[in-house]
Amino acid sequence: MAHILVIDDDAFFREFLCRLLAGEGHEVTRAASVAEADGQVLAAEFDLVFLDVRLPDGSGLDLLPRLRALPNEPEVVIITGAGDPDGAELAILSGAWDYIEKSASQEGLRLACLRALRFREKKQDALPVRRPGIIGASAAVERTLRQLGRAARSQANVLIVGETGVGKELYARAIHDNSSRAQAELVIVDCAGLQETIMASELFGHRRGAFTGASGDKPGLLARAHGGTLFLDEVSELSLDMQKGFLRLLESHTYRPLGENREIPVDFRLVCASNRELADMVAAATFRADLFYRIRAVTIAPPPLRDMAEDIHDIAEYHLTRICRCAKLPLPALSTDLIDLFCGYDWPGNVRELVHVLEALVAAAPLEPELFPSHLPRDVRVRFVRSRAARTAKPTQPPSRPAGPDPACLPYSLTADVPLNWDVYKHTAHAQVERVYLERLIGACQGDIRTAITVSGLSQSRLYGLLRKHGLGLRPSGPGAAGTQ
Ligand SMILES: Nc1ncnc2c1ncn2[C@@H]1O[C@H](COP(=O)(O)OP(=O)(O)OP(=O)(O)O)[C@@H](O)[C@H]1O
Known part of the structure; x- marks a missing residue:
């Protein structure tokens, strides 16, 4: 969706064009004079301007330098009268992107808009994007x-x-x-x-x-x-x-x-x-x-880490450097075996989980010059190995039953009680999975919130939000402490 300004004193054509552009999903603003247009460009930013040359309080061409000096430099399409032979020349000489005739067909107007926005998109894609902390070239x-x-x-x-x-x-x-x-x-x-x-x-x-x-x-x-x-x-x-x-x-x-x-x-x-x-x-x-x-x-939609295998090494090195610098430790190398293990893992907690794994590695082997899978905490290594085994097993194991969850594993209410409206069913199932997961997580982490965050890969606020939603809490840590209502 683009933000488009239409400047024309011809009310019939202006409204026709505005309605056509709004119908394409764009946000459209109107102006009927140079003065009105000057006010509009101060109040908002536009991607594209349709500009009539003859306006009641002056020439639209006088507006062009001001439009081009705007911080986001909107594209300009000149509107000319039907059969105006100077339209193309006017557009080129004035530095506008294109021109359209008022008599153009609906399709012609739509295409002129599309072409100008495509050109703008390409122009903007070529501009550099500052990406502080975002690593990856995939x-x-x-x-x-x-x-x-x-x-x-x-x-x-x-x-x-x-x-x-x-x-x-x-x-x-x-x-x-x-x-x-x-x-x-x-x-x-x-x-x-x-x-x-x-x-x-x-x-x-x-x-x-x-x-x-x-x-x-x-x-x-x-x-x-x-x-x-x-x-x-x-x-x-x-x-x-x-x-x-x-x-x-x-x-x-x-x-x-x-x-x-x-x-x-x-x-x-x-x-x-x-x-x-x-x-x-x-x-x-x-x-x-x-x-x-x-x-x-x-x-x-930023991609999940499992879809960026070629970036895992760079992301891991970036965060390892950051972690070691903070802890004032020498920077170790990441062994090929370790990177292979990382690339074969599903990373359900994505980059945050990778950061936690690197923190655990540094804590376990702070002075090692090179980090190997053997330096990983045992539970993390088991997780990796299981994930790899599940991945390699997937294509060879024929499904023993039709796809979908095993009804025997579902809580009784999902197999019988829940109405068969898909959305209601899906949300009930989702809530139940959340609940079962949280109960297992709380039990496995013995009520320790830090461990729960590391194991789950969830942010603290998200975990608290889920616990609150399900009326669950974390008891203070202690031997055998598990979460309860
Ligand atoms: N492409 C990347 N390069 C380097 N670090 C990354 C990248 N993507 C995410 N991270 C790191 O991953 C961690 C989690 O990032 P962030 O908090 O932005 O995720 P999120 O999607 O907002 O998570 P949540 O939904 O749980 O709030 C941060 O330490 C962040 O710096």
């Missing part, structure tokens, strides 16, 4: 970075999806760093840890005297995000009430601090991340469809 990483560069240069809301530990937060930071908002703040909101009762004061801030103990004005997170980027991590964890509040904020771009009696305008770009399937949540009515469509103007 096709999957390069593709994701190209998407990131395009998204960063637009003003569109971005949804980053992917398994836990694939680097969603890292990519969100890169979007901010590569955007025109990089000088302002990136404000991160962990939705899994956001308590409904204090959400309003955290986000909106308060005025002096708003409640007992409010001895001064306190700006909220939104005030900090003004001009910058607001990153909602684990957006799937927002309650329905909180979703409603965010939707209102996104629609009005205003908010009211507690104790304030007027609305304050706020300008931020929204980036959200989720490792849950939001479309499924929309189908199950646990995530608002209108919010879903608003937050995912652009979707980016």
Whole structure:
């Protein structure tokens, strides 16, 4: 989706073109004069401008240098009158990308737009993308970075999806760093840890005297995000009430601090991340469809680590260097055997799991000049070997029964009680798998939250979010301590 400005005083043609472009999924803004267009380009950024040459308060050509001087340099397509023989010359001489005649067919107009946006996409893909901390040169990483560069240069809301530990937060930071908002703040909101009762004061801030103990004005997170980027991590964890509040904020771009009696305008770009399937949540009515469509103007999916085998060595070396530098230890080499083992593993916890494994390796063999599989903690090595065995066994073992879970392994309710609506069934199954998993994890880690994070590869906030969802807790560590309700 692109943001397009149509500048034409001919109301009939302007509305026709705007409707056509909006129908293609673009966000369209209109202007009928030079003055109006000047105001619009100050208020928002555009990817493409359709510009009529003859406007009531001047020539559209006078606008061109100002359009080209804009920070994101929109493409310009000149609109000429039907049969105007100078159209092409005018476009070339003025430095516009193309021209269209008002008499062009609907298809001709659509193609002119498509060509200009494709050209822009290619031009932008060639621009360098700053990628702090994002390692990898595989096709999957390069593709994701190209998407990131395009998204960063637009003003569109971005949804980053992917398994836990694939680097969603890292990519969100890169979007901010590569955007025109990089000088302002990136404000991160962990939705899994956001308590409904204090959400309003955290986000909106308060005025002096708003409640007992409010001895001064306190700006909220939104005030900090003004001009910058607001990153909602684990957006799937927002309650329905909180979703409603965010939707209102996104629609009005205003908010009211507690104790304030007027609305304050706020300008931020929204980036959200989720490792849950939001479309499924929309189908199950646990995530608002209108919010879903608003937050995912652009979707980016960083690849899981198992799809980036050629990058594993570089990523491991990058994090090993970082870990050893922090611990003031000499940097060991990674043996070929170890890298082979890494490449044959599934990495369900992705790069975060790799980082934890490297930390464990360094702790187990801090002064070794070269690290081998034998330096791995025993439980980690067993995990690797099992994963490799399962991978090699897969193609040779014929399925002994039709694909799908063994009904005997499912809780009774899934085989008989749950209504046969697919979404309801799938969500019940998902919740039950989560529950069984958490109970096993808590038992295996004997109630130790640190171990649970390492073993599961989940972030602390995600793990706490899941425990809270299922009413589970972690008992203080101790011999034989296991999690209970
Ligand atoms: N391509 C990469 N290169 C180097 N490090 C990476 C890469 N991708 C992820 N990481 C590292 O992996 C760890 C996890 O990254 P991050 O927290 O961004 O993941 P996430 O997808 O947001 O996880 P979660 O969904 O659990 O919150 C971080 O230490 C990050 O630096």
